[in-house]
Amino acid sequence: MGLVSFLRQCQAVTRYNIETIWQRRGVSAVAIFGIAGVVGVLVAVLSMAAGFRAVVTGQSRDDVAVVLRSGATSETASILSRQDIQVLEEAPGVARGSAGALVSPELFVIIDRRKIGAGTDANVPLRGVEAAAFEVRSEIEIVEGRRFEPGRNEVIVGDGASLSFEGLLVGDTIDVGQSSWEVVGRFTAGGGLSESEIWTDTRVLQQAYRRGNSYNAAFVRLTDETGFDGFQEAIEEDPRVSLGARTQTEFLAAQSAPIEVFISVVGWIIVALMSAGAVFAALNTMYAAVSSRSREIATLRALGFSRLPVVFSVVVESVVFALVGAAVGGAASWFLFDGFRAATINWASFSQVSFAFEVTSELLMQGVMLALVIGTIGGFLPAVAAARRSVVGALREQ
Amino acid sequence: MSTFTLISAALRRKKTRTFLTFSSVFFAFLIFGVLSMLRTAFSMGVEMASEDRLVVRHRVSLFQLLPQSYEAEMEEMPGVVDAVHMTWFGGVYQDPSNFFMQSPVEPAEYLDMYPEVELSEEEKTRWIGTRNGAVAGRALVERHGWEIGDRIPIQPTIWQQQGRGDDAWEFELVGIYESAVEGFDETQFLFRYDFFDEARSFGRGQIGWFMVRVQDPARAPQVAAAIDAAFQNSPAETKSESEGAFAAGFANQVGNLGLIVTSILGAVFFTILLVAGNTMAQSVRERIGEIGLLKALGFTAGRVQRLVLFESVTLVATAGFLGMVMSAVLERGLRSQLAAYFPGLALRPQDLLLGLGLALLTGLVVGVFPARRAMRLETAFALRRL
Numbered sequence: 138m139g140l141v142s143f144l145r146q147c148q149a150v151t152r153y154n155i156e157t158i159w160q161r162r163g164v165s166a167v168a169i170f171g172i173a174g175v176v177g178v179l180v181a182v183l184s185m186a187a188g189f190r191a192v193v194t195g196q197s198r199d200d201v202a203v204v205l206r207s208g209a210t211s212e213t214a215s216i217l218s219r220q221d222i223q224v225l226e227e228a229p230g231v232a233r234g235s236a237g238a239l240v241s242p243e244l245f246v247i248i249d250r251r252k253i254g255a256g257t258d259a260n261v262p263l264r265g266v267e268a269a270a271f272e273v274r275s276e277i278e279i280v281e282g283r284r285f286e287p288g289r290n291e292v293i294v295g296d297g298a299s300l301s302f303e304g305l306l307v308g309d310t311i312d313v314g315q316s317s318w319e320v321v322g323r324f325t326a327g328g329g330l331s332e333s334e335i336w337t338d339t340r341v342l343q344q345a346y347r348r349g350n351s352y353n354a355a356f357v358r359l360t361d362e363t364g365f366d367g368f369q370e371a372i373e374e375d376p377r378v379s380l381g382a383r384t385q386t387e388f389l390a391a392q393s394a395p396i397e398v399f400i401s402v403v404g405w406i407i408v409a410l411m412s413a414g415a416v417f418a419a420l421n422t423m424y425a426a427v428s429s430r431s432r433e434i435a436t437l438r439a440l441g442f443s444r445l446p447v448v449f450s451v452v453v454e455s456v457v458f459a460l461v462g463a464a465v466g467g468a469a470s471w472f473l474f475d476g477f478r479a480a481t482i483n484w485a486s487f488s489q490v491s492f493a494f495e496v497t498s499e500l501l502m503q504g505v506m507l508a509l510v511i512g513t514i515g516g517f518l519p520a521v522a523a524a525r526r527s528v529v530g531a532l533r534e535q
Numbered sequence: 536m537s538t539f540t541l542i543s544a545a546l547r548r549k550k551t552r553t554f555l556t557f558s559s560v561f562f563a564f565l566i567f568g569v570l571s572m573l574r575t576a577f578s579m580g581v582e583m584a585s586e587d588r589l590v591v592r593h594r595v596s597l598f599q600l601l602p603q604s605y606e607a608e609m610e611e612m613p614g615v616v617d618a619v620h621m622t623w624f625g626g627v628y629q630d631p632s633n634f635f636m637q638s639p640v641e642p643a644e645y646l647d648m649y650p651e652v653e654l655s656e657e658e659k660t661r662w663i664g665t666r667n668g669a670v671a672g673r674a675l676v677e678r679h680g681w682e683i684g685d686r687i688p689i690q691p692t693i694w695q696q697q698g699r700g701d702d703a704w705e706f707e708l709v710g711i712y713e714s715a716v717e718g719f720d721e722t723q724f725l726f727r728y729d730f731f732d733e734a735r736s737f738g739r740g741q742i743g744w745f746m747v748r749v750q751d752p753a754r755a756p757q758v759a760a761a762i763d764a765a766f767q768n769s770p771a772e773t774k775s776e777s778e779g780a781f782a783a784g785f786a787n788q789v790g791n792l793g794l795i796v797t798s799i800l801g802a803v804f805f806t807i808l809l810v811a812g813n814t815m816a817q818s819v820r821e822r823i824g825e826i827g828l829l830k831a832l833g834f835t836a837g838r839v840q841r842l843v844l845f846e847s848v849t850l851v852a853t854a855g856f857l858g859m860v861m862s863a864v865l866e867r868g869l870r871s872q873l874a875a876y877f878p879g880l881a882l883r884p885q886d887l888l889l890g891l892g893l894a895l896l897t898g899l900v901v902g903v904f905p906a907r908r909a910m911r912l913e914t915a916f917a918l919r920r921l
Contacts, residue, residue, distance in 0.1 A: 170805075
């Protein structure tokens with residue numbers, strides 16, 4: 138068979154197939170919705186992972202160092218003294234701003250707030266900061282109200298925290314232990330982890346929690362990204378203090394490690410099982426679709442069409458179903474889940490991280506790729522089976 | 536001809552189709568099994584919680600310490616039988632990824648409070664006689680290959696030893712506890728409070744939280760309120776709630792997994808119903824002639840209907856059943872993989888039963904329309920299609 142004749146046959150059979158889809162709408166709809174279900178779930182699960190990762194790594198910077206007491210892996214487990222902070226301010230590689238070294242000593246405590254939608258309390262981080270914090274973390278931006286005033290019981294709340302917990306709107310008052318705090322502003326942090334926190338003045342927080350002059354961590358802005366190694370060596374080998382430094386990128390990656398393990402192990406087990414189920418379901422529907430047309434296919438063969446164009450046209454049809462299914466499933470999951478707000482616990486700091494599901498175009502492409510694979514396999518095997526049957530036998534069948 | 540012969544002939548009529556339907560249903564139930572296990576793990580023991588135990592913690596958060604002296608005060612209160620305390624140690628064994636719960640306790644009192652924790656008399660005596668002695672759950676011991684008598688170094692992240700900076704605490708493993716209660720955390724590491732309190736560099740006399748046993752579970756809310764009232768306006772106010780409420784709150788911290796699991800399962804079952812239902816319908820369509828023949832041979836409409844229904848139930852329920860069996864097999868593997876994060880991972884008998892029931896129900900739902908169609912076929916019309 139010549140190439141031209143082959144192509145012409147392919148075109149004819151494929152067009153015939155597509156024109157008759159409407160007459161076979163029941164079977165076709167099953168194939169499409171089957172694929173839509175699989176793609177929809179895949180995209181939803183991965184969009185949750187993507188949304189979480191975006192928050193946790195959103196503030197990854199190599200020119201900011203996180204300093205904790207040596208051996209501590211999280212802020213809650215670390216204590217720094219005023220003397221530690223002075224050592225940091227004199228360390229090499231530290232950037233300087235209008236008010237001296239860009240070192241932000243911070244206090245990290247956890248308070249209970251009622252989680253929206255759950256009706257129970259959850260651990261929300263309350264961070265005490267000084268003016269330097271806003272210079273070290275330049276991504277912080279007040280989007281409503283104003284900054285807290287030093288020395289007063291005022292707080293500003295992260296965008297994520299105000300969406301996930303009750304009573305954290307500008308103007309609200311929150312009671313913590315025996316003191317009350319007024320919410321005076323709301324801030325964003327480039328989508329990063331700080332948006333899940335409440336911030337206030339360090340001095341006020343130290344007094345409320347009887348922490349004297351101690352801190353949990355220091356965030357240090359370096360002159361540039363190459364300065365980290367020198368800075369780290371200087372402070373870790375300083376005999377006056379017992380400190381450990383990591384870049385903010387490393388620190389955040391370690392923080393999210395347990396959740397990443399969960400997402401990769403559990404998420405992929407579910408996706409793998411679903412895909413296996415989906416391939417069988419798709420094969421089943423395509424077998425059914427082809428087998429209900431075995432007479433038609435035999436008729437085409439009797440009319441002189443050869444096997445290859447018949448196989449080709451069935452695969453094309455199956456792939457078209459898969460793509461339509463992917464579009465339906467992807468659209469449904471975008472509509473239902475994009476921007477869906479959730480909060481979960483970050484095991485490393487034992488506090489809540491608020492995040493939004495992110496249905497990205499990359500994820501939608503992954504859904505489409507999966508659909509293509511399922512559609513190709515699901516169409517190819519039954520098409521070969523149909524094309525190999527004897528024409529006479531198939532024509533006699535109902 | 537027996538019903539069994541007829542059904543087995545029908546299923547063998549198109550082996551590919553039977554195999555494919557079987558496999559897709561099998562995977563659907565495997566997913567059901569795995570998701571049920573995860574949901575159990577996430578509920579963090581809400582259902583295992585004892586009704587007569589309260590959790591008493593600092594009002595501001597679990598991470599604020601309380602004075603140990605509260606224990607004696609609470610034990611004097613009406614309705615309270617006993618109180619024990621625990622503290623979050625949060626140390627690291629070898630690598631931070633080897634996460635497990637560690638807490639100092641008072642051995643004899645702790646074992647009285649938790650009858651779920653089973654420790655032999657001999658191990659108990661050894662624990663009380665060894666100052667740096669520790670006991671660990673069976674699952675934890677197996678994960679790290681420990682043996683009785685091993686010295687286990689734990690790097691402090693919060694609690695340093697006085698004058699020893701970041702040096703590891705060294706414990707001697709004197710006992711391995713087990714629990715007959717399905718899903719009870721067998722990954723805890725417990726050591727002696729007196730040893731801990733004397734050696735720690737700060738916070739002496741301060742503990743993390745109390746477990747309080749009440750006399751009458753029905754009066755637990757009143758006792759909880761009385762405890763909170765007693766410590767009101769003190770520097771360390773408390774928050775008391777039942778163990779179940781505490782566990783439920785903790786599970787909510789992780790997130791609304793129930794909703795996510797249910798939506799995934801909904802999508803999966805919808806898809807499977809659609810596919811399996813379509814296959815059964817088609818299978819009946821193709822056999823119209825044969826069904827007509829059965830009717831002509833004297834099979835009643837009811838019997839034909841039952842045949843098709845049985846066929847569908849046999850296929851779907853067998854596949855579903857095997858899917859559930861397979862998830863029970865997977866449970867073991869997943870447990871060792873995820874034990875660090877989800878100590879409560881388990882396929883509960885009720886979930887297993889629910890899965891089996893669902894398999895049966897799916898078979899019925901899938902078969903009911905084709906079966907009705909087979910029943911209503913007119914014999915003469917059907918025979919023409921033979």
